[in-house]
Amino acid sequence: MADKMRDGLFFAGFMCGTSLDGVDGALVHIYQGKIELLAYEHHPFSPRLTGWIREILSENMTGKSTFQSLGDLEHLLSETETSLTSRLCSLSSISPSDIDGAGTHGITAYHRPSPHVPSWENPENTNIPGITIQISNPYRLSRKYGIPVVYDFRRADVSVGGEGAPLATLFHRAAFSDPHENRAFLNLGGIANLTYLPAFSNARQTCLSFDTGPGNMLLDLAMSHITHGEETYDKNGQRSASGTVQKCIQDFLLDDPWFSKPPPKSTGREDWGEEKFATLLTFLKNYPFVQNNDLLASLAETSAAGVLSGFRWLDSKPDLLILGGGGSYNVDLRRRISRITGVPTTTTERFGWPPQAIESMAFAYLAALTLSGRPASLPSTTGCPHAVIGGSIVPPQNGSLPARLREICLAAEIHLPFPDRATPPESRLPGSGPLFSEETGRRQ
Ligand SMILES: Nc1ncnc2c1ncn2[C@@H]1O[C@H](COP(=O)(O)OP(=O)(O)OP(=O)(O)O)[C@@H](O)[C@H]1O
Ligand SMILES: CC(=O)N[C@H]1[C@@H]2OC[C@@H](O2)[C@@H](O)[C@@H]1O[C@H](C)C(=O)O
CATH class of the missing domain: 3.30.420.40 (ATPase, nucleotide binding domain)
Known part of the structure; x- marks a missing residue:
């Protein structure tokens, strides 16, 4: 692999969206503020499987017991993501050991971000914060490839009063502005x-x-x-x-x-x-x-x-x-x-990017943001009161965690500069104009 390529980051991203039609997987290279799609693959679900998932999600909404089905679904997703990763590597001729990290969104099982009266007995009728639940199991992916995997992207935002969605905004800005x-x-x-x-x-x-x-x-x-x-x-x-x-x-x-x-x-x-x-x-x-x-x-x-x-x-x-x-x-x-x-x-x-690749690319990018300690949501995107770093991190179990994570974070700091970083790449930003505020999403 060319040295120049290795200067950047390789991230995989996975999304199973609300259509429940399958899992999208993308492998991206992030280098000096540019995002390159190295490989994309859609793993389709059969109409029967989509029907089963729809059924368990709607049973979940009506309160019927579905813990086992949700667990089974989690397993199905993690198996799919693990095999997609190997497929993405062979499509792009990237060795799995070169992958720096991954982001998995999973399936949204329930999303009610507004405060509500809780289900338990609550004489004062006080509201509790909103709910967002994504089904995913990041551990198989992390163990198999020895990489940090970011998951549960929305909960941090909802916990502080944000909508928890949309989250792909900063990726859209980086890719399409x-x-x-x-x-x-x-x-x-x-x-x-x-x-x-x-x-x-x-x-x-x-x-x-x-x-x-x-x-x-x-x-x-x-x-x-x-x-x-x-x-x-x-x-x-x-x-x-x-x-x-x-x-x-x-x-x-x-x-x-x-x-x-x-x-x-x-x-x-x-x-x-x-x-x-x-x-x-x-x-x-x-x-x-x-x-x-x-x-x-x-x-x-x-x-x-x-x-x-x-x-x-x-x-x-x-x-x-x-x-x-x-x-x-x-x-x-x-x-x-x-x-x-x-x-x-x-x-x-x-x-140059297939329309259905965008969300999986976005979660690869958001994983890199999380690992570099940078926010994914802003008051102008989810209504959160301040910029929020979303996502939980599963560290790899290979013993080299602290050094490797630090390396990734440093690399992300260097290579995710646009458009709100101090030194925008010339190819994207003319001159040295004012910068976007990470707090508000506005130019400052
Ligand atoms: N050739 C096509 N013609 C019409 N509609 C299509 C075609 N291909 C895909 N779709 C639509 O796109 C949907 C899947 O889109 P996509 O994967 O972007 O959604 P998602 O990621 O599941 O949803 P969300 O973005 O809400 O999470 C399918 O359910 C179908 O409705
Ligand atoms: C709660 C949830 O899963 N929301 C999804 C959904 O699918 C599209 C739209 O509703 C968007 O708000 C969000 O996904 C994209 C990836 C986002 O967060 O930007």
Whole structure:
């Protein structure tokens, strides 16, 4: 391997998102502020497995006992991540011993970040902080490859009153910001989330991020329902493209107070999953003329309307909307978003990265941030009161822990300089302008 390459860091990242369609794994090289994707692999789940996971997560929400299933799921994820790591290494011709660390997000089993009355008997009716629970087992990965693994990324943020999501914001900023153009990044996963990326020259604007509402989640549930579980998504949006948007569905869904709530905000399966879909189906009994493809068209239009409603919180309308996540392949959804927002769209393929690789790349990057003692969330991203370092660290059991970790942290300090470090790489930042504040996300 070239010495220059070894100067950087090699990190693996894994994500199993709210679509529950499989595990995404990425191996990245971080060098002088630049992120390079060395290998990406998607390990798909069969429709049957996705169905089983959906079932145990919704049983979990209704309080049925599922500890064993959650444990089994944790095992499945760790096995998948371990074999993905070896696959990523062979795809990129990197030796596993060269990997510096990994980040694993796991599966969000429950996400209710707002304070609430606890389940136990509580005569004073006092609120306790919000909850976010990700299922993952970082130990196998750490033991097998002798690397530090970062996991449980969201809990630290929620513990201090943040939303715990979105977290990928700083990665979006590092990867997609431009010196001159105001951009926004839109992740179209099960849930959609938006990151505003002001041009570096717009000193007063904030790198804001929040969830905009459903992305593919309702669409996927509708497809499973329509096809009796045979198909889990509307491939390329072919079916929704031939449907007619029904006002009754739009009114029913867009009436949700979610859409007028200002950021910070995050959402999930709890709000846009099985329960919401069942309520919609009951409501549609009054509208027997609604065809299956009309339902899909209306759900795609709702996701696009959610994005538009998020635009009102941005400092200015972006010049370009960069799409990531599996929904980027949904041509109909993409067309609806461009039309409703009036902003041209592109996908991360323009940057050479598959749209579904972005979140796994982000968790590789966030692991490097955590190991270098740097925050991943800011008041402008999750509403946390101050910048928060997220993630728990599983140290490798190879006896060389302190020295190796220190080495990684030092390297990360040197090689993650943009755009909020003191010496931005010239290729990314023009001149030596003011820097972003890690406390607020604003330029200072
Ligand atoms: N060719 C395609 N056409 C239409 N939709 C697609 C296509 N490929 C993937 N998708 C959609 O993308 C989804 C998966 O996207 P992705 O992996 O980005 O979501 P996720 O990471 O699970 O969710 P989240 O970002 O909310 O955590 C699928 O469930 C499907 O709805
Ligand atoms: C609680 C949770 O898992 N949220 C996910 C989900 O999937 C998309 C959206 O909702 C986003 O807020 C978040 O994931 C991305 C990776 C994030 O934190 O940036």
